[in-house]
Amino acid sequence: MRNPYRTQAVAFFFLLLATLLIVVPVGLVVVIIVQKGLPAVNWTFLSDIPRQGMRAGGIFPAIIGTFYLVSGAILFALPIGLLAAVYLTEYAKDNLLTRIIKLAIVNLAGVPSVVYGLFGLALFVVFFKFGASILSGSLTLGIMILPIIITTSREALESVPASFREVSLSLGVSKWQTIRHIVLPNAIPGILTGTILGLGRAAGETAPILFTVAAFYLPQLPGSVFDQVMALPYHLYVISTQVPNVDEKIRYGTAFVLLALVLFMNLIAIVIRSKFRKKKKW
Amino acid sequence: MVTFDIKDLSVQFGHIRALKKVSLAIHANEILSIIGPSNSGKTTFLRMLNRLNELHVKYRMEGAIRIGEDGLFRVDVELLRKRVGMVFALPLPLPFSVFDNVAYGVRMHGEKKKKSLDERVQKALQEAYLWEEVKDRLGESAFKLSGGQQQRLCIARTLAVEPEVILFDEPCSGLDPISTAKVEDAMLKLKSRYTIVLVTNNVKQAARVGDRTAFFLGGELIELDATEKMFTAPGDQRTDDYIRGKFG
Amino acid sequence: MRKFKEFIIEKLILACGVASIFFVVLIFLFLVKEGLAVFRSVSFSHFMFGHKWYPISEPPHLGILPLILGSILVTIGAAVISVPIGVGCAVYIAEIAPLRVKEILKAGIELLAAIPSVVLGFVGMVTLVPLVKNIFHLPTGLTALSGSVMLAFMAMPTIVSIAEDALYSVPKNYKEGAFALGATHWQTIWRVMLPAASSGIVAAVMLGIGRVIGETMAVMMITGNAAILPKSILVPVRTLTATVAAEMGEAVVGSEHYFALFAIGIVLFVISFMINVTADLFLHRRP
Helix, strand or coil: CCCHHHHHHHHHHHHHHHHHHHHHHHHHHHHHHHHHHHHHCCHHHHHCCEECCCCEECCHHHHHHHHHHHHHHHHHHHHHHHHHHHHHHHHCCCCHHHHHHHHHHHHHHHCCHHHHHHHHHHHHHHHCCCCCCHHHHHHHHHHHHHHHHHHHHHHHHHCCCHHHHHHHHHCCCCHHHHHHHHHHHHHHHHHHHHHHHHHHHHHHCCHHHHCCCECCCCCCCCCCCCCCECCHHHHHHHHHHHCCCCCHHHHHHHHHHHHHHHHHHHHHHHHHHHHHHHHCCC | CCCEEEEEEEEEECCEEEEEEEEEEECCCCEEEEECCCCCCHHHHHHHHCCHHHHCCCEEEEEEEEECCEECCCCCHHHHHHHEEEECCCCCCCCCEHHHHHHHHHHHCCCCCHHHHHHHHHHHHHHCCCHHHHCCCCCCEHHHCCHHHHHHHHHHHHHHCCCCEEEEECCCCCCCHHHHHHHHHHHHHHCCCCEEEEECCCHHHHHHHCCEEEEEECCEEEEEEEHHHHHHCCCCHHHHHHHCCCCC | CHHHHHHHHHHHHHHHHCHHHHHHHHHHHHHHHHHHHHHHCCCHHHHHHCCCEECCCCCCEECCHHHHHHHHHHHHHHHHHHHHHHHHHHHHHHHHCCHHHHHHHHHHHHHHHHCCHHHHHHHHHHHHHHHHHHHHCCCCCCCHHHHHHHHHHHHHHHHHHHHHHHHHCCCHHHHHHHHHCCCCHHHHHHHHHHHHCHHHHHHHHHHHHHHHHHCCHHHHHHCECCCCCCCCCCCCECCHHHHHHHHCCCCCCCCHHHHHHHHHHHHHHHHHHHHHHHHHHHHCCCC
């Protein structure tokens, strides 16, 4: 007869091994990029335009481009996503329509990022004739992060106790006033968390902006929303695969800036979330 | 002063029948106590009067309710809830300051002037016998008050929107005896100006404050009579058993 | 007046509520609008099962079988790696890790999910690709295997977090019951917890695989992009997603090539739709 405790010890060893197989490489990725990328980053690198066919100089236009794209995406996705979450938590009944909306959100979250790129190309660039522009790219990214905003906002709204709503309604206050003055203010930290996570996602994605906005090399800053821009993730892709003989330092430096940006946003989101959980008054 | 007239009221949540053909009248300026074991339909009945049951997804009702001369469902629901205030089982302050809790309903109904807001808040707190205790703490978070103070704050919040009827849903279930006595005091003094419906699972409380008492069991109204008569010579064996604490 | 304002606001909220449906339909319509045109020049079966993908030869050959097989190969490889590791890690986090370690591990998994795919692709290029090349003595390390390994890491956060949720939501008394009968912790996990959480774990695996099939940038950077029928896992391949990403930049709007890339988009959309709907059914199945 096998000893059940020995079986258990073996099994637990493999479970720990599986965990380490995920955690250690992730740690390594971060360590490698920080170790090799951090020395490459200085003020010139952040504030200069790329020079000598992107083999020297900095990445300023890509940073600015990403900033514009991400701002545009959130400007589009936050109001729609937040109101959609309000609909689902406060108004939706348990019926077929609600079921379909939830399924649509799940699907929107699952659509491959490159398909978003195709969609943005077909709808915004070609059909609406926005061309490859900040507008097209932002809208594409905005639709892509919509499910993140909806899902996190919904969690935030649902975490507001039902009793607050009952109290407010029992005073003869209207439903919208209740949402506006009781539910939304108390859900702000959660909504903020979702917004920042959405920002981080939009900042890191490449495939949706490939054909809708990203410029291979465009040293000057955009003048309007109908201009193309460079963007950090696409720039990293370009200098890693499309341009030969780029100094390793520049590649690592770009990867570091992008990773730092995205992880920083996630960190803020996590901090807000845990602070909020501790501070909860009810 | 407002009265209710309820005829053959039945309520269902999904497959659960919460109320079965309840008929009764509520008079002006009385305290009507409703007693009964848990799940007897007391709270469901109470929440019909300000239509709060409608928040439940699977709610269905039959029967008729009149408030004064009007059908309950003909009155605008926000106006109805303004006229029929409610105090809940647990103290439920909103996450604001003491002042803002009381002022909330008033503000939402369109009052913007600082001066009249101040007056309304002070008046409501006085009526709820809380003013003396909190007049120097109006800016503090409502969560800092004691449980009994919080419950009286909730009463003040309800009074501030100037209702005609107040529904109390087991308002003392989370309170110690001293706080309970203060809340009961407030209720008795409010009787002169408001119609009060009190749901309680504390039989003694019903005996102390109710003019009339109704006994609910399994969603049915078993008996309704003057409180004194009910507690001395109940007409139904089940009422007698319940009052004597044989089940509950 | 206020009533009217609120009426408008509530209609607006309803409109935003159904916006998700609108966008899903819109995506599908525009893929179809641009993609179906390809079937004027190639038949459906030629498109799906043609062996040759030479979109810019004259006349173009638009058979996506090599791309489909490329995607399948990379996906199977990634699944073989990520499913046991991911589920194992989920069990470890849900059942074994002490509370503090659990918090750290969960943060680590979130971190992994947040790393942009282009960064992972870059890291794969500079670390994994030379490694694969040297270990197997290959002319190039840009192979399906490299892609599988990298994609496995992108699938893991999805698998771990959803599987962990599933394990977490198993009623506590199941576990207590098993302990009361004298089962060891591992026996409880193996005989009670895993079967009870099985539908959630299946959903986790499916969504992880969905993530792999749709992944684009990392795969394009490290699989070598050769649109030929793959004969082993140690040769360069090209996936459906990488093809679209790599070629759309050069395709002329309105050309057959352009239409064909959109048709690939339809294929990807349909695959992800089916995976997500099925996974959703598993997730909401009442035990």
